[in-house]
Amino acid sequence: MDITPELLLELLVAALIVIGGLFGVVGSYGLAKLPDLMTRLHGPTKATTLGVGGALLASMVYFWARDGFTFHELLVTLFLFLTAPITATMVAKAYLHRAYLDDENGQQALPPTGRRYGWASFDAAPESEGSNPDSVEAPRRADS
Amino acid sequence: MKRVLPHPLLTLTLTVVWVMLLNDLSLGGLLLGLILGILIPLGTRSFWPQRPRLRRPLKIVEYVLVVLWDIVVANVVVARIVLFKPNRKLESHFVTIPLDTRSPEAITVLAGTITMTPGTVSADLSADGRALLVHCLHESDPERARDGIKQRYEARLMEIFE
Numbered sequence: 189m190d191i192t193p194e195l196l197l198e199l200l201v202a203a204l205i206v207i208g209g210l211f212g213v214v215g216s217y218g219l220a221k222l223p224d225l226m227t228r229l230h231g232p233t234k235a236t237t238l239g240v241g242g243a244l245l246a247s248m249v250y251f252w253a254r255d256g257f258t259f260h261e262l263l264v265t266l267f268l269f270l271t272a273p274i275t276a277t278m279v280a281k282a283y284l285h286r287a288y289l290d291d292e293n294g295q296q297a298l299p300p301t302g303r304r305y306g307w308a309s310f311d312a313a314p315e316s317e318g319s320n321p322d323s324v325e326a327p328r329r330a331d332s
Numbered sequence: 333m334k335r336v337l338p339h340p341l342l343t344l345t346l347t348v349v350w351v352m353l354l355n356d357l358s359l360g361g362l363l364l365g366l367i368l369g370i371l372i373p374l375g376t377r378s379f380w381p382q383r384p385r386l387r388r389p390l391k392i393v394e395y396v397l398v399v400l401w402d403i404v405v406a407n408v409v410v411a412r413i414v415l416f417k418p419n420r421k422l423e424s425h426f427v428t429i430p431l432d433t434r435s436p437e438a439i440t441v442l443a444g445t446i447t448m449t450p451g452t453v454s455a456d457l458s459a460d461g462r463a464l465l466v467h468c469l470h471e472s473d474p475e476r477a478r479d480g481i482k483q484r485y486e487a488r489l490m491e492i493f494e
Contacts, residue, residue, distance in 0.1 A: 215411075217414060218410070218411075221414060221419070222419065226467045227422065229453050237403055258355050260352075260355060263352055263353060266349075273445075276453050277453075277454060277456075280455035280467065284456060298426055299426050299427065299465070301465075302428055302430055305460045307459065308457045308461075311459040
């Protein structure tokens with residue numbers, strides 16, 4: 189069997205797809221295996237990033253060699269990095285509301301902010317942003 | 333100037349992204365991108381009243397490279413935890429990270445970076461925007477995790493934004 193540039197290229201693309209697929213599987217497995225919602229969030233936000241990344245790199249190498257350079261994979265990466273953390277934070281905030289606000293002493297399970305104000309999911313923001321937040325009296329908690 | 337272009341950087345970004353989406357540098361595409369780049373910041377200006385300051389834009393390249401490398405490492409670390417660590421041995425908990433930076437853009441990027449990197453997800457911000465609530469998947473030493481995030485990411489972001 190001759191080792192041609194085409195063969196090397198195909199090997200590289202195949203390797204990237206396999207690596208990406210493996211990380212995708214591990215991320216999805218983590219989603220099923222980990223014990224609660226907060227730990228489960230770690231699976232899709234990390235392992236899947238490299239899963240998608242591997243597939244995108246493979247696509248980039250393949251089409252670059254065939255039709256010339258395209259920006260689309262870079263844009264997919266950019267949009268993924270913009271949206272994935274926001275989704276994760278929104279899921280986490282919804283979870284905090286359900287798991288910690290309904291519970292009587294749930295707030296104690298979260299570490300303190302070390303500030304005069306609590307976490308934004310539970311506490312109101314300071315009245316005006318211009319004034320010194322350290323001098324303002326803490327607002328009452330919305331649920332107290 | 334400020335009335336027509338409330339966010340010149342956003343205008344530039346939108347135009348460039350539009351041309352990249354078309355994947356073709358034509359005059360028509362560039363013009364349409366420029367029109368979108370002017371109209372969208374005008375439509376969204378009330379959501380983003382202050383113009384962010386970029387003090388050292390070239391540092392962004394260094395930051396992106398550091399974060400990309402960390403993401404690759406994070407994937408391997410998390411994959412190993414998922415595959416080989418029994419659930420009962422996981423030491424996952426919340427950590428408070430006090431913030432030194434006041435720039436909303438820097439805090440947003442920091443929170444996003446934390447979510448994408450090793451075993452951490454940012455979950456909430458304190459009501460006065462000066463502390464970040466971060467969940468660690470497996471960390472026996474929360475103080476080390478906190479200091480690592482502050483030194484590796486926040487210090488760099490403060491150089492870029494303030």
